[in-house]
Amino acid sequence: MDKVKALQWTPKGPDIYGAINSLVIGQALHTGIEKDVDTAIKEYFASYPVITDHHIDEAIKLEYLLPKVKEILPEGQSEVQIMTSDFIGFIDRLTPNDDGTYDIYDFKYSNNIKNYLNSHQLHVYKYFYEKMTGKKIRRLYFVFVPKIQIKQKKTEDLRQYRERIKSELEKAEVKIIEVEFNYEKVIEFMAGVKHCLELKDFNKNPNYLCDWCEYQEFCEKGWDYMLLPENKRRNVDTIEKKVIWLYGSPFSGKTHLANQFPDPLMLNTDGNIRFVDSPFIAIKDIVKIEGRVTKKTLAWEVFKDAIAELEKKQNDFKTIVVDLLEDTYEHCRLYMYDKLGITHESDDSFRAWDKVRSEFLNTLKRLMNLDYENIVLISHEDTSKDITKKGGDKVTSIKPNINDKCANKVAGMVDIVARVIADGDVRTLSFKTNEVIFGGGRLTVVNKEIPLEYSELIKVYEEVNSGKKSETTQPAATTGRRGRNTPEPEKPAAQSPTSQPEEMQRKEIADKDRYFYHSESDSYWMVKKGEELPIDMNAEISIELDKVEWEDQKKQAEAATSKTDEKPAEPAKPEVKSETPPATSTRRTRKPRS
Numbered sequence: 001m002d003k004v005k006a007l008q009w010t011p012k013g014p015d016i017y018g019a020i021n022s023l024v025i026g027q028a029l030h031t032g033i034e035k036d037v038d039t040a041i042k043e044y045f046a047s048y049p050v051i052t053d054h055h056i057d058e059a060i061k062l063e064y065l066l067p068k069v070k071e072i073l074p075e076g077q078s079e080v081q082i083m084t085s086d087f088i089g090f091i092d093r094l095t096p097n098d099d100g101t102y103d104i105y106d107f108k109y110s111n112n113i114k115n116y117l118n119s120h121q122l123h124v125y126k127y128f129y130e131k132m133t134g135k136k137i138r139r140l141y142f143v144f145v146p147k148i149q150i151k152q153k154k155t156e157d158l159r160q161y162r163e164r165i166k167s168e169l170e171k172a173e174v175k176i177i178e179v180e181f182n183y184e185k186v187i188e189f190m191a192g193v194k195h196c197l198e199l200k201d202f203n204k205n206p207n208y209l210c211d212w213c214e215y216q217e218f219c220e221k222g223w224d225y226m227l228l229p230e231n232k233r234r235n236v237d238t239i240e241k242k243v244i245w246l247y248g249s250p251f252s253g254k255t256h257l258a259n260q261f262p263d264p265l266m267l268n269t270d271g272n273i274r275f276v277d278s279p280f281i282a283i284k285d286i287v288k289i290e291g292r293v294t295k296k297t298l299a300w301e302v303f304k305d306a307i308a309e310l311e312k313k314q315n316d317f318k319t320i321v322v323d324l325l326e327d328t329y330e331h332c333r334l335y336m337y338d339k340l341g342i343t344h345e346s347d348d349s350f351r352a353w354d355k356v357r358s359e360f361l362n363t364l365k366r367l368m369n370l371d372y373e374n375i376v377l378i379s380h381e382d383t384s385k386d387i388t389k390k391g392g393d394k395v396t397s398i399k400p401n402i403n404d405k406c407a408n409k410v411a412g413m414v415d416i417v418a419r420v421i422a423d424g425d426v427r428t429l430s431f432k433t434n435e436v437i438f439g440g441g442r443l444t445v446v447n448k449e450i451p452l453e454y455s456e457l458i459k460v461y462e463e464v465n466s467g468k469k470s471e472t473t474q475p476a477a478t479t480g481r482r483g484r485n486t487p488e489p490e491k492p493a494a495q496s497p498t499s500q501p502e503e504m505q506r507k508e509i510a511d512k513d514r515y516f517y518h519s520e521s522d523s524y525w526m527v528k529k530g531e532e533l534p535i536d537m538n539a540e541i542s543i544e545l546d547k548v549e550w551e552d553q554k555k556q557a558e559a560a561t562s563k564t565d566e567k568p569a570e571p572a573k574p575e576v577k578s579e580t581p582p583a584t585s586t587r588r589t590r591k592p593r594s
Contacts, residue, residue, distance in 0.1 A: 019054035021047075022109075025062075029109045029145060030092065032066040034078040040066060049411045050399055051435040053158060053388055057165060064169040065145055072174060073105065073143060080129075086190075087128045092143075101138035104129075105176070109145045116142055117177065123185035140179040146172040158388050242461060243368060245325075245410060246429075247379040247400040247438075248420030253427045253452050254323070257420070258376045260454035261319035267306055269299070269327035278321075281306050283328065300335035303328055307366050319374040322367070325410070326379055326402040332360040361409050368413045377414065387436065399438035407438065416441030416460075420452060427452035431460075 024047045032040030041059045045051055076095030082088065093105035104125055108116055122140040130137055148168045152161040210216050246254045258264060259276040266273060266280035273280050283306070286297040310320065322328060336356045337343060345352040368375060379400035386394040398419070400407055411417055417439045419430045430449045433439030443464050450456040512529045 019048075019052065019058050024048075025058060026109050028062055029066070029107060030079075032062060033069055033073065033093075033107060037063055037066045045435060049408060049417065049433065049440050050397070050404070050438040051387065052397075052404055056388065057162065060162065060165060061148055061169060064166070065172065065174070068172075068174045069107075069143065069145055072176065074103075076103075076105070082125065082128050082132055084128055084132050087124065089125060089128070091125055091129065097138055099138075101136045103139045103141060104137055105141045105143050107143045107145065109147060111144075111147050111149075113142075113144055113175070113177065116144075117179060120185045120189040122179050123182055124189050126181055127183075127186045137181075140181060142177050142179060144175045144177065146174070148172060159392070241373060241375070243375045243414045244457075245377040245379070245400070245414045245417045246420055247381050247417070249381045249422060252381075252420045252422035254378045254420050255321075257429070257452055257454060257457070258319075258321045258323065258378060261321070261374050261376060263317050264319040264321050264374075264376075265310075265315075265317045266321045266323055267303065267328075269322075269324050269331070272323070279317075283331065298335050298338065299331040300328070303331060304363055307363065307370070310370055310372075311366070313371060318372060319376060320367070320370060320372050321376045321378065323378040324380060324401075325377045326400070328364075329360050329402055329406060332356060332363070335359070357406060360406060364410065365413065375414075377410065381419070395436050397436055397438075411438075411440070414441060416443045416445070421449075429457060 024044060027047075028040045028044035031043050040062055044059060044062065045055065048055060073093065074095045076093045078093055080091040080094045082091065091104050092107045095103045095105065097103060104122060106122060106125075110116065122142070126137040126140060129135070148165060150164065150168060152158070156164070204219060206220075210219070213219070246257065248254050255266075255272060255276055258266070259278050264278040266276070266278050267283055268280045269283045271282070281302070283303050284299050286302060288295045288297075310317075333345075333356050336352070336359055340348060340352060340355065342348055342352060345356060379402060381398065382401035383396050383398055385397045385399075387397050388394055400417075402410070416431065417433075419432070419437065419439055421428045421430050428449050429452050430437075431439060431441075431445045432448050443460070445460055446463060447460070450460065510529055510531055
């Protein structure tokens with residue numbers, strides 16, 4: 001097998017990010033039985049980079065079925081490990097009996113009861129647990145949690161579909177079935193292990209399971225060897241190759257950021273290359289007329305040819321940028337239409353959808369395997385789709401403008417997915433992710449939002465490599481208003497009744513006894529001659545009053561209130577100049593009424 005074949009190969013099998021992935025749902029089921037429903041659903045959602053309506057459907061099923069299981073399952077110890085020199089395993093639930101014996105329960109989220117009842121699993125658990133501990137296992141049980149597998153009809157909306165799911169759940173029954181212990185099952189298991197260890201020739205046995213095997217192409221196409229790496233430990237402490245997926249609204253600065261990477265080559269699909277100075281290859285259909293013959297090279301072929309040329313590594317580029325990723329997917333579709341002789345995937349719905357997606361992902365895997373310092377993917381932002389929560393509320397999904405199955409696969413190929421946000425003149429790079437916002441990655445990022453600058457993005461990788469939090473500057477707007485991404489100004493500390501506000505502090509000396517009206521505290525402040533002069537820097541200039549003006553205002557206040565029985569509050573009279581300044585530099589007086 002040559003190098004190109006190795007780079008083209010992509011594992012097949014079930015979609016690891018599918019909503020009904022058996023491993024993910026099985027793990028959530030175990031968590032729900034051992035802990036609680038909320039923890040199980042939270043763990044289930046955390047296994048995916050973005051949540052769709054299909055994930056919500058599965059969460060509804062778990063939320064309904066888990067209490068049913070816990071209601072009929074006896075209490076006991078969970079995840080009990082069996083470890084001997086010959087076997088390692090985990091018992092889902094080990095329950096004690098009054099006579100000192102134990103029962104074993106194993107959970108299965110499946111409708112395939114018959115096959116599990118014929119398995120070796122529980123027999124092997126009993127044999128090795130008793131051998132390890134000397135304790136007696138009395139009974140063996142499988143706990144079958146039914147899978148509700150119905151599809152949404154074209155004639156029903158999402159609400160009607162979920163009502164039908166709930167109707168099926170109400171009819172579902174959790175079954176606990178006892179398995180009678182059989183020593184022959186243990187012997188068969190051990191003989192099978194011995195046979196596998198001694199086997200030299202592995203003959204082909206083609207069947208429907210081949211479609212789930214990641215080595216199907218190696219087997220069926222006769223690839224009988226693989227390129228083996230050098231037997232040497234790799235340094236995983238540092239990340240040398242950066243693989244990033246950026247998405248955001250048009251003109252938010254995605255291409256500008258990619259242009260800041262060292263020695264970039266743009267594989268450009270939309271012609272938006274005018275304001276960046278990096279070399280580029282236009283990924284578009286090429287039409288050549290040679291005499292009476294018109295030759296057309298499809299854009300997808302141009303893209304694949306560019307990757308093939310980059311694989312030769314006969315250049316000095318350090319960064320490869322794909323701008324835009326969703327355009328390359330559309331080019332791939334048109335290429336496959338031409339190859340398959342169809343006008344849409346629905347013309348051959350049993351194969352075409354999978355063939356298009358496989359062609360796209362296989363080629364993209366070749367791109368990701370390129371030996372360059374940086375691989376940058378760019379996509380537009382899609383906010384056209386709503387997610388319907390269990391309660392019926394709709395929230396807008398923010399994700400790259402590419403179909404979910406491809407998006408989930410691509411997310412698994414990159415280090416991190418980041419969203420570019422433009423708020424006025426503020427440009428930021430956000431690593432936030434939740435059930436609404438598509439994002440995340442294998443890097444642990446401390447600062448979830450950074451300025452849209454290459455130097456700040458590099459700090460994220462430096463932070464990961466060093467294991468320390470980097471000093472990241474906060475984005476600043478060039479306009480006077482504060483955008484949503486601008487940090488909130490620090491609030492002044494709470495002021496005590498006798499302390500001077502922080503914002504009024506300024507080291508200027510009063511030339512005489514003076515009084516100032518502070519609007520925030522609605523009171524007057526007196527500063528004696530020789531003390532620091534306060535000035536309100538954040539509001540309008542304070543009203544300055546000397547002794548004479550103060551007395552005049554006091555008289556006016558008394559005259560204004562003489563018609564009522566209420567006695568006006570008298571502000572503190574200025575003190576005579578003292579040689580010894582008081583302990584505090586300020587005194588507060590009540591504002592006279594007008």
